[in-house]
Amino acid sequence: MSASTSSAAGLAQLPVSFEFFPPKTPEGAAKLRTVRQALYSRRPEFCSVTYGAGGSTQEGTFATVREILSEGCSAASHFSCIGATRASVREQLATLKAMGVKRLVALRGDLPSGYGAGGEFQYASDLVAFIRAETGHDFHIEVAAYPEVHPQARSPEADLQAYAAKVRAGADAAITQYFYNADAYFRFVDESRKLGLQVPVVPGIMPITSSTQLMRFSDACGAEIPRWIRLRLQGFGDDVESIKAFGLDVVTRLCEQLRQGGAPALHFYTMNQSVSTLALLDRLGLVADAAPAAR
Template sequence: MAKNSKTFSFEFFPPKTDSGLENLTSLAQKLETVPAEYFSVTFGAGGSTQQGTLDTCKSLFDSTKVPVAPHISGIGSNKESIALALQAYKEYGFKRLVVLRGDLPSGYGSKGDFPYAIHLIEFIQNKFDNYFDIEVGAYPETHPEAKSPEDDLKYFCDKFSAGAKGAVTQFFFDADVYFRFVENCAKLGVEQPITPGIMPIMSKDGLMRMARNCGAKVPSTLIDKLEKFDTEDDLKKFGVEYIASLTQTLLDNGAPGIHFYTINQLNPTNQIINLID
């Protein structure tokens, strides 16, 4: 159990099978004992895992006391289908949402009614009369499609003007990058919490693949270290210590909490939390 008074949130993706959902639910019950602020569940762009997101959120809601925040992404969707998904979230009692643009699956034609996250935020606020508490995505190392870091920062800050209450970052490995980003946002008037998103290290190839997909920089010193381990167990042990140290630095220097990308596994997230003061 973490001794830090700051809270943690945990992100899951919808399992593909009933037994996967049962396993995830019992995993969430174990994380419930940590001061978990909320559990969040990802949503496929174009609605590809819409039902899976709802089913997973319901299962977590029914089986734990932790608030559940479904994600919703707008790209490739129309207003009718998004309104239906939101209505279902509201009827089940979910109040917090993680609102994203999403990435169009390859071969998917139209951007639909919500080309950027801000359009979806504005739609949600209008249609549901500010009912939902909205978290948004943040990119301390700049979103890979951004025209410039300045543009990206401006568009990010606009999401707060549209009603977002907080943000969760893409994962990163350099605490200074996060603190610089928070400082730049503050200069543009952002006072809402920006929570670091933390990705545990499970394997070198997996880490490099995920980092490539979302534009996160992996320090060369970290890559060098990951190449040196003979066994998977040694690499995982190092990964836990490395990420625990990053997490500790973030918390000690003012991060409002930590959002863990759990990849639907109890460890290494739980092991990292156990190392934090």
């Protein structure tokens, strides 16, 4: 399944961004530098770095963000608030601002296993409001959106209202959990617009390279794998190349549908790998460029 010429031409100008997680070893850090250099050729709008439960990866997150900035690319630090105090968040914001960070992905986050609730923030909307009160518009703030409903939400309506609270608290844009049903994304956008929420909603894209990994992630985060995709993946067994080829077709078509439907950008969950994301971008007609995006 190849992208049509017209789709590829339209997609060539679609902004993209990439997500990484902070590596745990020097070898992982070296590998991620190579991965980033490969992906910078596609001139990302920014690269984001995840933040562990309860801020457990803060040092690694900030170090990776610092490296991305030094490489000439805009960097967004994930920033979670569960278990945090206003004083600790204020200090971390000052650190990020001093580093030259202009973008944040503001999340409620999770506590490490075995910890009580604690902290002075209950919801991501509380964090967004605090960042705005403390720093004005020094940061461009992205928040999370869940087209297939957050797994802990009481109902779809409650989840939509939680999203609305984050936007009304001052969020500039949203990035979605990954999904494989474009209709879920378009329905979510339509419902948010009916509430008067006009910020861009950027689809999160997860390449398919391993069926066991995808099933594990999806079961944990509540992302739905359509039955036909799940059955096809199961049918490939341990045939990794067939899984990758099938996944490339499926996700390429998803991205084409999103672009044709008016998605403002695409955000790729890279899992600190470049090959599958580059293959998707090639299929979509996003050709290499010599220099990374400027900060």
